[in-house]
Amino acid sequence: MYVILMYDCGEKRVGKMLKLCRRYLHWIQNSVFEGEISEVGLKELCIEAKKIMNEKEDSLIIFKSRNEKWLDKEIIGLEKNSTDNFL
Amino acid sequence: MYVILMYDCGEKRVGKMLKLCRRYLHWIQNSVFEGEISEVGLKELCIEAKKIMNEKEDSLIIFKSRNEKWLDKEIIGLEKNSTDNFL
Numbered sequence: 001m002y003v004i005l006m007y008d009c010g011e012k013r014v015g016k017m018l019k020l021c022r023r024y025l026h027w028i029q030n031s032v033f034e035g036e037i038s039e040v041g042l043k044e045l046c047i048e049a050k051k052i053m054n055e056k057e058d059s060l061i062i063f064k065s066r067n068e069k070w071l072d073k074e075i076i077g078l079e080k081n082s083t084d085n086f087l
Numbered sequence: 088m089y090v091i092l093m094y095d096c097g098e099k100r101v102g103k104m105l106k107l108c109r110r111y112l113h114w115i116q117n118s119v120f121e122g123e124i125s126e127v128g129l130k131e132l133c134i135e136a137k138k139i140m141n142e143k144e145d146s147l148i149i150f151k152s153r154n155e156k157w158l159d160k161e162i163i164g165l166e167k168n169s170t171d172n173f174l
Contacts, residue, residue, distance in 0.1 A: 004091060004150055008116045008167070029095045029148055030118060046163060053164050060163040061116055063091055063150075070157045076133060076147040077140050080095070 002068040003042065006032045007049070009058040016052045020045065029080055036068065089155040090129065093119045094136070096145040103139045107132065116167055123155065 005025060009017050014031070021027070024045045025035035037045070042062070049060050065071050092112060096104050101118070111132045112120035124132070129149070136147055152158050 006093070006116055006119050029093055029146060032093050032119065032148070049163060055164040057165060059116060059165040059167055061119070062161045062163075064159040064161065065152065065157055067157075070152055070154075072151040074133075074149045074151065076136060076149075077142040078144060078146040080146055 001037060001039070001042070002035070002065045002071065003037055004032065004034045004063040004071075005045075005060070007053075007058065007060045009052075010054060013052050013054065013058065017049065020048050020052060088124065088126070088129070089122070089152045089158065090124055091119065091121045091150040091158075092132075092147070094140075094145065094147045096139075097141060100139050100141065100145065104136065107135050107139060 003025065005021060007017050007021070008031065017031075018027070021033045024037055024041055025033035028034050042064075046060075046062075053060065090112065092108060094104050094108070095118065104118075105114075108114070108120045111124055111128055112122035115121050129151075133147075133149075140147065
């Protein structure tokens with residue numbers, strides 16, 4: 001399945017979340033990632049994320065689409081990507 | 088159509104972008120918005136966004152889905168929403 005994932009974490013946890021998400025998905029902007037992932041992969045990612053997150057302060061939103069074709073992506077301005085030196 | 092929109096702007100332009108996006112969509116997290124929007128509404132939003140943005144530095148990503156039903160949303164942790172005092 002294809003997912004768009006975004007997190008909002010306390011500063012201390014951002015680095016760990018970024019590292020975790022990059023293991024499974026492609027970074028596209030700020031704290032937003034996208035990519036093809038299996039059900040199992042997503043479950044793993046969520047379990048690991050919960051270990052990092054403070055669930056009373058942080059939030060993780062995942063949009064899932066069964067098929068990438070159902071989503072059109074449009075980019076205006078600069079296209080950033082995972083080769084950026086983000087963090 | 089249903090869209091998920093995210094921007095990454097220079098600090099000086101963030102306030103204007105936030106205000107613009109809120110006119111058309113619902114804020115869900117950091118610089119991420121979602122909502123139902125017409126083709127015309129989205130065109131207007133993009134035109135206005137381009138006036139605010141520095142296209143060499145800033146980026147705006149829009150995921151479009153013809154139908155909201157094709158997207159599942161999962162939230163882990165805190166569910167923030169437009170009633171938050173963000174900015």
